[in-house]
Structure formats: structure tokens, C-alpha cells
Amino acid sequence: MFTLPALTSDITVSVNSGAKLTESVRRPIEPVGKFFLHHAQRTLRNHTWSEFEKLQAEKNVKTVDESNVDPDELLFDDELADETLLTHDPRDWKSADLYAAMGLSKLRFKASDAQIIKAHRKQVLKHHPDKISASGGLNQDGFFKIIQKAFETLTDSTKRSQYDSCDFEADVLPPKKGDSYDFFESWGPVFESEARFSKKTPIPTLGNLETEKKEVEQFYAFWNRFDSWRTFEFLDEDVPDDSSNRDHKRYIEKKNKAARDKKKTADNSRLVKLVERAMSEDPRIKLFKEQEKKEKEQRKWEREAGARAEAEAKAKAEVEAKAKAEADASAAANAKADKKKAKEAAKAAKKKNKRAIRSSAKDADYFGDADKAATIDEQLGLIVDTLDDEQMVEVADKIKADASATKQVLQDIAKTMSEGGKLPASLLSYFL
Amino acid sequence: MSSPVIGISFGNTSSSIAYINPKNDVDVIANPDGERSIPSVLSYVGDDEYHGGQALQQLVRNPKNTIINFRDFIGLPYSQCDITRCESGAPAVEVDGKVGFVISRGEGKEETLTVDEVISRHLKQLKLAAEDYIGSTISQTVLSLPTNFTAEQKSALSAAAAKVGLEIVQFINEPSAALLAHVEQFPFKNDVNVVVADFGGLRSDAAVIAIRGGIFTILATEHDNTLGGNDLDNELVEYFAKDFEKKNKSNPRTNARSIAKLRANASITKKTLSNATSATISIDSLADGFDYHASINRMRFELVTNKVFARFSSFIEKVIAKAELDPLDINAVLLSGGVAFTPKLSSNLEFLFPESVEILGPQNAESSNYPNELSASGAALQAGLASIYDEDEMKEALQPIVINTPHLKKAIGLAGANGEFFPVLMAETSYPVKKSIKLKEASGDLLISVYEGEHHIEEKTLEPAPKEENDEDSEEWSDDEPEVVREKHYTLSTKLMDLGIKDVKKGVEVTFQLTKDAKLRVSVKDLKSGNIVKGEL
Numbered sequence: 001m002f003t004l005p006a007l008t009s010d011i012t013v014s015v016n017s018g019a020k021l022t023e024s025v026r027r028p029i030e031p032v033g034k035f036f037l038h039h040a041q042r043t044l045r046n047h048t049w050s051e052f053e054k055l056q057a058e059k060n061v062k063t064v065d066e067s068n069v070d071p072d073e074l075l076f077d078d079e080l081a082d083e084t085l086l087t088h089d090p091r092d093w094k095s096a097d098l099y100a101a102m103g104l105s106k107l108r109f110k111a112s113d114a115q116i117i118k119a120h121r122k123q124v125l126k127h128h129p130d131k132i133s134a135s136g137g138l139n140q141d142g143f144f145k146i147i148q149k150a151f152e153t154l155t156d157s158t159k160r161s162q163y164d165s166c167d168f169e170a171d172v173l174p175p176k177k178g179d180s181y182d183f184f185e186s187w188g189p190v191f192e193s194e195a196r197f198s199k200k201t202p203i204p205t206l207g208n209l210e211t212e213k214k215e216v217e218q219f220y221a222f223w224n225r226f227d228s229w230r231t232f233e234f235l236d237e238d239v240p241d242d243s244s245n246r247d248h249k250r251y252i253e254k255k256n257k258a259a260r261d262k263k264k265t266a267d268n269s270r271l272v273k274l275v276e277r278a279m280s281e282d283p284r285i286k287l288f289k290e291q292e293k294k295e296k297e298q299r300k301w302e303r304e305a306g307a308r309a310e311a312e313a314k315a316k317a318e319v320e321a322k323a324k325a326e327a328d329a330s331a332a333a334n335a336k337a338d339k340k341k342a343k344e345a346a347k348a349a350k351k352k353n354k355r356a357i358r359s360s361a362k363d364a365d366y367f368g369d370a371d372k373a374a375t376i377d378e379q380l381g382l383i384v385d386t387l388d389d390e391q392m393v394e395v396a397d398k399i400k401a402d403a404s405a406t407k408q409v410l411q412d413i414a415k416t417m418s419e420g421g422k423l424p425a426s427l428l429s430y431f432l
Numbered sequence: 433m434s435s436p437v438i439g440i441s442f443g444n445t446s447s448s449i450a451y452i453n454p455k456n457d458v459d460v461i462a463n464p465d466g467e468r469s470i471p472s473v474l475s476y477v478g479d480d481e482y483h484g485g486q487a488l489q490q491l492v493r494n495p496k497n498t499i500i501n502f503r504d505f506i507g508l509p510y511s512q513c514d515i516t517r518c519e520s521g522a523p524a525v526e527v528d529g530k531v532g533f534v535i536s537r538g539e540g541k542e543e544t545l546t547v548d549e550v551i552s553r554h555l556k557q558l559k560l561a562a563e564d565y566i567g568s569t570i571s572q573t574v575l576s577l578p579t580n581f582t583a584e585q586k587s588a589l590s591a592a593a594a595k596v597g598l599e600i601v602q603f604i605n606e607p608s609a610a611l612l613a614h615v616e617q618f619p620f621k622n623d624v625n626v627v628v629a630d631f632g633g634l635r636s637d638a639a640v641i642a643i644r645g646g647i648f649t650i651l652a653t654e655h656d657n658t659l660g661g662n663d664l665d666n667e668l669v670e671y672f673a674k675d676f677e678k679k680n681k682s683n684p685r686t687n688a689r690s691i692a693k694l695r696a697n698a699s700i701t702k703k704t705l706s707n708a709t710s711a712t713i714s715i716d717s718l719a720d721g722f723d724y725h726a727s728i729n730r731m732r733f734e735l736v737t738n739k740v741f742a743r744f745s746s747f748i749e750k751v752i753a754k755a756e757l758d759p760l761d762i763n764a765v766l767l768s769g770g771v772a773f774t775p776k777l778s779s780n781l782e783f784l785f786p787e788s789v790e791i792l793g794p795q796n797a798e799s800s801n802y803p804n805e806l807s808a809s810g811a812a813l814q815a816g817l818a819s820i821y822d823e824d825e826m827k828e829a830l831q832p833i834v835i836n837t838p839h840l841k842k843a844i845g846l847a848g849a850n851g852e853f854f855p856v857l858m859a860e861t862s863y864p865v866k867k868s869i870k871l872k873e874a875s876g877d878l879l880i881s882v883y884e885g886e887h888h889i890e891e892k893t894l895e896p897a898p899k900e901e902n903d904e905d906s907e908e909w910s911d912d913e914p915e916v917v918r919e920k921h922y923t924l925s926t927k928l929m930d931l932g933i934k935d936v937k938k939g940v941e942v943t944f945q946l947t948k949d950a951k952l953r954v955s956v957k958d959l960k961s962g963n964i965v966k967g968e969l
Contacts, residue, residue: 007932026839028832030641
């Protein structure tokens with residue numbers, strides 16, 4: 001193999017600009033083949049290499065899409081999946097991987113009948129003993145026999161279902177416990193492979209993290225009540241064909257049946273465990289449980305809402321009543337105080353008015369009759385005592401308004417009194 | 433689907449037709465008689481026209497009305513034609529300065545056919561056979577011809593084809609066609625030089641073709657109009673004639689009919705010997721009422737025809753010399769044409785050439801089993817391309833500006849760790865070109881120095897190993913001649929540029945790009961990190 005020399009000095013790019021390529025020769029190239037046409041396209045359209053490569057890449061994509069290759073062919077194995085099959089003993093064909101022998105190791109139980117026929121044809125063309133001996137191979141038809149057995153088995157629906165039941169290669173194992181893995185990525189294929197044994201269709205899918213609760217529940221309900229057609233007849237020990245020993249034959253048959261039943265039970269319990277485990281690890285189930293818990297709390301909270309409101313109303317009413325009582329009490333106290341005040345004020349005003357009226361004569365120097373001062377005071381006292389509240393205010397106001405008219409005011413009131421019969425005129429001699 | 437374009441290989445002795453079938457495979461079309469290699473023979477009996485194998489049988493009973501070996505006469509004046517090759521069939525006469533044939537059509541009527549007319553009728557028969565097989569009308573074809581056909585001959589052929597409603601979209605060279613068909617099936621991994629040797633019935637053609645990035649360049653061609661499968665027949669006829677004379681005291685060579693019978697059967701015997709180690713020949717009433725029956729094995733046949741095989745070998749050597757190359761420069765010899773079936777041809781060449789030369793005959797697992805169909809298959813492949821590209825595009829592609837390209841005189845490549853030269857762009861690479869190599873193991877700091885390289889042939893003489901004194905048996909067998917070993921070596925010539933790339937983890941890709949004005953761009957890409965270093969000269 002060609003190796004490059006190591007870099008000894010620090011060179012990135014050093015072009016020997018003086019150097020020239022040896023003069024070229026012009027020759028015609030042969031105008032044949034696709035490479036020439038590519039060259040022609042580049043030359044005529046002045047494409048650079050990178051442009052051209054891009055165009056070609058686009059074109060290639062198209063041709064792949066449009067190519068009329070049988071889509072089934074792409075699903076078949078290009079070469080034998082298991083080389084040891086070639087030397088497998090054909091008498092022991094049951095232990096061979098029949099799908100691999102047919103070149104269907106990728107499809108397995110998914111292979112359709114048409115695909116099986118096609119694949120068989122392809123394998124026969126390749127592995128027919130005539131073909132092998134023609135190309136100088138050894139004349140061994142062991143593998144061909146296995147292919148024929150595989151074809152026989154896979155094209156008969158009963159035999160195929162029996163074989164598929166025991167095709168453990170197609171089983172997808174669940175992820176190991178304790179490993180960290182994506183639940184849907186690792187369990188999806190497990191359920192997909194198990195689903196092939198379902199008697200019921202349609203089969204619900206595992207879904208993803210966003211799947212509705214109802215669907216998830218349906219999914220696990222389906223798997224908990226899984227109805228499997230899996231049988232284990234394929235693994236039966238061959239029942240001897242000869243009729244010479246009937247007892248032995250019956251014994252073998254009985255043994256086979258027991259073994260089948262045992263396997264079936266084991267398989268069922270395996271599935272139950274599998275589903276149980278998946279359920280316990282399903283992040284959605286955990287999510288749903290949490291949600292449920294929250295909802296429960298919410299509901300409880302709601303249920304208690306009536307009582308709470310009552311209590312609140314009661315408390316409110318109490319507070320209100322209390323506040324009202326307080327307000328009433330204070331209002332009453334205020335009113336009392338006001339009344340007292342008014343009374344006192346009125347008393348004080350009355351007193352003041354009385355005093356003002358009493359002292360009015362004195363203030364007016366007894367109207368010039370100072371000698372009769374005692375009489376005036378005595379008579380004025382009588383008037384004041386007799387005056388009711390209204391008259392008193394009236395008189396006081398009048399006197400206040402005009403001090404000079406005091407005598408007249410007093411005379412008027414004395415007259416009113418005597419005429420009213422409240423006081424005898426004799427006692428009011430001075431003012432009458 | 434529109435009607436497909438078919439490919440026709442038109443030979444002097446036989447023709448083949450092929451097309452790309454809807455499954456994208458090349459199908460060589462058989463005529464209604466089941467012949468995939470259809471003899472280029474026309475024969476007339478009364479009003480009836482016979483073609484192919486049926487006409488060939490008429491060569492014994494009705495030679496005067498059976499036209500053979502007519503292809504090479506197209507477009508040539510009578511004086512330049514070698515009419516002796518038609519001697520055993522209808523005689524060639526001069527018609528309007530060209531070759532023609534006079535055919536009797538019964539009851540004293542005569543018809544004069546020019547060679548153009550004969551070719552038209554032949555092509556028509558081929559067209560009918562193809563239409564029968566494909567089931568749709570055919571109007572376009574790609575025709576393969578020897579490299580030395582002139583433009584006049586080509587236009588005459590076009591005219592003859594147009595007459596029967598066949599448009600020839602492209603003429604391609606037979607060696608290129610054969611190589612194209614071979615490469616399609618068994619692609620070469622690298623750029624190679626191939627000798628394509630086409631040994632037909634009447635003539636031999638060889639070409640040295642350089643394949644560079646899938647593009648073919650013819651470096652030299654060689655033609656021999658006197659060498660072909662018929663010479664093998666002649667030797668065999670002579671051998672059988674002698675044998676017959678010895679047995680029956682009667683000379684079959686004096687009678688044209690006897691010769692024709694003998695030739696037809698000898699040809700069959702020759703073909704049988706390509707597949708079996710012995711064959712029989714039996715002819716009723718060969719001459720003077722004597723029957724002839726004989727068997728011949730392959731060894732005898734090879735001895736009888738030894739001289740002709742020697743000529744085949746030297747013919748190939750000649751074309752290599754003409755291309756100024758050494759047998760060591762040749763990577764493979766592709767054999768095509770009917771003669772290629774004979775195992776002796778391959779084994780002779782294997783003996784002649786160094787081991788590095790691969791002989792691609794039908795015996796080689798890496799080549800087609802039907803060398804006589806190669807050229808038709810190649811024509812069909814080209815026809816398939818012609819049907820994909822539109823007409824204008826094809827026409828433009830055939831312009832000289834596209835076809836004539838500069839070719840490198842010397843190889844350009846890299847200097848290796850031990851100062852050796854590693855060619856990337858080989859000599860005779862047509863450019864513009866882009867080529868990249870991946871060195872997956874390279875790592876560390878690397879120097880990429882680009883050189884022009886020169887090569888020379890080194891001859892070494894290996895002394896035979898010293899004999900053991902006591903071993904007497906070996907003396908008889910040992911070859912006293914010293915063995916000469918020839919090897920091809922490259923040396924560094926002009927340094928063009930140095931590129932340095934550092935810290936390569938795993939693998940580099942070196943891309944050489946040579947533009948049409950001879951600018952060399954080299955870029956080195958670190959496959960892991962994607963670092964690129966570029967240089968331009």
C-alpha cells in the first residue's frame with residue numbers, strides 16, 4: 001500500500017510556479033459511453049466539476065425513485081444470512097433457519113405468500129444442484145433439500161403457523177432489567193413481535209408518551225387478555241410411522257402432547273410476566289397514577305367546598321353582627337351624649353338668657369328709676385321664672401338686639417303675661 | 433414507450449443486432465431462424481430472397497446468386513475493391529464505377545444490384561428481424577464500423593440505411609463498442625490501457641485504447657484485410673482436401689462445388705473445436721461421388737493452423753508497437769469477433785505477454801462468453817444512451833470541440849514515503865479531469881508532494897538457481913537460459929507542488945483536478961476533521 005511521507009518542514013502550500021506540465025497532445029476521444037456524454041455535457045454547458053457532481057447526484061436520486069426494481073427484491077437477503085446452512089444436515093432440517101435458507105431472514109413472519117414464492121425461485125436459481133455442479137462446485141444437494149423443505153413448510157398455512165410459532169429468531173427480547181433505555185423504543189418491537197400470535201385483530205399499538213389514557217388502558221387490557229394461537233407442534237418428537245409398535249407410538253404421542261401443553265403454559269406465563277413488567281415500567285402509567293392522585297385531591301377539595309362556604313358565611317355574619325352591635329352601641333352613646341350636650345347647651349342658653357333678661361334692667365340702669373331697683377329686680381325675677389323657653393329666647397334676642405328697647409320689650413312681655421293670666425298684674429306693677 | 437434505438441454491428445461475414453430491453457439489459461436479437469450472429473449473406477432463388485444462415489446454405493447449391501462479403505465495398509470505387517473475396521459467391525462486377533452484382537431471378541431475367549442496394553436489403557432484413565423481436569417499428573440505429581472507414585463510406589452507408597427507413601444516429605468504432613460492452617459488464621477498477629483485437633471472418637482490426645475515468649481514447653489502430661477466420665478455414669480445407677485425396681485419389685479442389693461443401697463443413701468443424709476437444713466432419717459425395725468422413729482433434733487443428741495463429745499474435749504486437757507502448761503498459765487484451773472463440777488464440781497470447789496482461793477472451797471468467805456479440809452490445813448501449821439524450825444534445829456532443837481534448841503526455845502523481853512515484857493521473861489522460869484517491873491508513877503530519885513522473889522499462893536478468901551437483905534428473909528439465917525479467921518503473925521528474933497537512937487522524941483524500949487550460953489543482957482533505965489544503969499550479 002502506498003504511504004505518504006511525513007511532514008518534516010512547516011509547509012502548507014508551496015507551489016513550484018516555475019514548473020510546467022509537459023506539453024500535451026490533442027487527440028480525439030471516443031464518443032461512446034456515458035462518461036463521454038458526461039464530459040460532453042460539462043464542456044458544452046461550461047459546468048464545473050462540483051456543479052456537475054451536484055446535478056448528477058440529483059439525477060441519481062430520481063433514477064432510484066423511478067427504477068422499476070421489484071420492491072420485494074430489495075427485502076430479500078443479498079447473500080445467505082447463515083453460511084453454516086450450506087453444510088447443514090438436510091435430515092435435520094427442522095433445526096435449520098428456514099427463513100434464512102429462503103433468503104427471507106429480514107422479513108420472516110411478515111413475508112407474504114407471493115414473496116415466499118419469489119424468494120424460493122431466486123434461491124433455486126442460485127442453489128440448484130445442477131447449477132452448482134455446472135460451476136464446478138461439489139455435487140452436494142443438502143442445502144437445496146433444505147430450501148425445498150422450507151418452501152414446503154412456508155407455503156402450507158398450517159405448517160407455516162406451526163413453524164412461525166417456534167421461530168424464536170423472530171422473537172424480540174425485552175430490554176434487560178436495570179438498564180436505562182427508551183421505553184417505547186425497546187418495548188415497541190417486543191410487542192410487535194408478540195402480536196404475531198394474536199387471534200384477534202386489530203392489535204393496538206404501544207403508542208408514545210402522548211397517547212391518551214383510554215388507549216393505553218385498552219392496550220394493556222388487550223395484552224392482559226391476549227389470545228395466542230402459538231402452538232408447539234413443530235418441536236414434537238417424530239412419531240414413528242411403522243404400525244409394529246402401537247404402544248410406543250401412543251406413548252410418544254402422549255409425551256408430545258404433554259410437552260406441547262407444558263410449553264404452551266410456559267409461554268402464556270411468560271407473556272403475562274412480560275406484560276406485567278412492561279406495565280410496571282411504562283412511564284405513562286406512572287404519569288396517569290400521579291394525575292389520578294392529583295385529581296383525587298382536587299375532587300376532595302371540591303367536595304368540601306359547601307361546608308367551607310357555610311362556615312365562611314357564618315363567620316362573616318358573626319363579624320358583621322358584631323360590627324353592627326358595636327356601631328349601634330357607639331351611635332347610642334353618641335346620641336345620649338349629644339342630647340345631654342344639647343340639654344346642657346339649652347340649659348346654659350336658658351341660664352344665659354335668664355341672666356341676660358335679669359340683668360337687662362340693671363344694664364339699662366333700671367330705666368332711670370334706680371330707687372325702684374329692688375322692685376324692678378323682684379318683678380323681673382318673677383317674669384323670668386314665668387317665661388317659657390320660647391318667650392325667653394325671643395325676649396333675650398330682642399334685648400340683645402336693642403338694649404335701648406329693653407324697657408319696652410319687658411313691658412310688652414309683662415303685659416302678655418298679665419293678660420295671659422300667668423302672673424297677676426299686681427305683681428308686675430312697675431312694667432304695667 | 434417510443435420505439436427503441438437499436439445497435440447494429442455490421443460485419444463482412446456476419447452482423448448482429450442488439451437493443452436495451454425494458455429491464456435495462458442488453459439483448460442480442462436473434463433473427464427468426466434463431467441466429468444471434470446473422471451471416472451477412474443474401475441469396476436469390478427465383479423471386480425469393482434468402483438472408484442470413486439460409487442464404488449461407490445457398491453458397492453450395494447456388495453460389496452465383498449468393499452475395500457475400502460485400503460490406504467493405506460501400507462507398508469505394510471499383511478500382512479500390514478487392515473483388516477476389518467474392519469469388520466463392522456471386523462475382524462482383526463494375527456498375528457505374530462501383531461494385532455491383534448480377535443476379536439471375538429465374539426464367540432468364542437478370543437483376544443488377546449495386547453494393548448500396550445490397551446493403552440496403554441487408555439492413556432491411558436486420559431491421560425486420562429486430563422489429564419482429566421487439567414488436568414495435570424501428571427507425572433509428574447506432575452502427576459500429578471499423579476505425580478506418582472513411583467519411584464517404586459512412587455517408588454512403590447512411591444513404592443506404594435511409595432508403596429502408598433506418599436513420600443512423602451515430603457511427604461508432606467497433607473496438608470502442610466492444611470495449612464499452614465489456615466495461616459495462618466487467619468494469620475495470622483503475623485506469624487501464626487495453627488492446628481490443630477484433631478477429632472477424634475476413635479481416636482483423638486492433639486498437640489500443642486508453643480508458644481514463646471511463647473515457648476512451650484510441651492510441652493506435654491496425655488493420656489487416658488478409659487475416660481472419662477464413663484463413664483458419666482455408667488451412668483446414670487444405671488439410672481435409674489432402675486427407676481426402678490420400679484416401680480416395682480424387683482432388684476436391686478442382687471442383688468449385690466440392691470446395692464450397694468442404695469450406696462450409698470445415699467452418700462448422702472449426703466452431704465445434706472451440707468447445708470440444710475433437711470433432712468430426714462428414715460430407716456426402718464430396719467429389720467424384722466419394723463420401724468423406726473424418727475426425728479431427730483440437731491439437732491437430734492447432735498444429736494445422738499454427739501459422740495463422742502466429743500471425744494473429746504478431747498482429748497484436750504490431751499495434752502495441754504502433755502506439756509506442758510496451759507490452760508492460762498494456763493491462764488487458766480484449767478479444768472480439770468470431771475467431772476469439774478458439775482457445776488457442778487466448779493461450780497463445782497468454783504465453784506471449786507478461787503475466788500483468790489479462791487476456792479477456794471467452795475462456796476468461798472476467799469477460800463475456802460471446803466475443804462476437806460484443807460490438808453489437810456496445811452499439812446497443814450507445815443506442816440506449818442516444819435514446820435518453822435528445823437529438824440536438826447528441827449532435828452537439830459529437831462536435832470536434834468536445835471530442836478533441838488535450839491528453840497528458842506524462843503521468844502526474846504523488847511521491848511516496850520511500851521516494852517512489854505513485855501515478856494518479858496516468859499518461860494519456862484526457863482533460864479536463866478530476867480524480868481523487870483515498871488513503872485510509874494515512875495519519876499524522878503528512879507531506880503531499882506532487883510530481884510529474886516518467887517511466888521506463890527495466891530489464892533484469894535472473895541467473896538460474898545453481899544446480900545441485902548430484903541431482904541428475906533435474907539436468908534434463910532445467911532451463912539453462914537465464915530468465916529475463918522486465919519491469920515497469922516510475923521515476924520522479926518535475927516537482928509541481930508541495931502540500932502539508934497536519935494532525936491527520938484517520939485517512940486523507942487527495943483530489944487532482946486538471947482544468948481545460950491545463951491548470952492543476954490539488955486539494956487534500958482530512959477525512960475525519962474535514963480540513964482542506966489546496967494548491968493550484
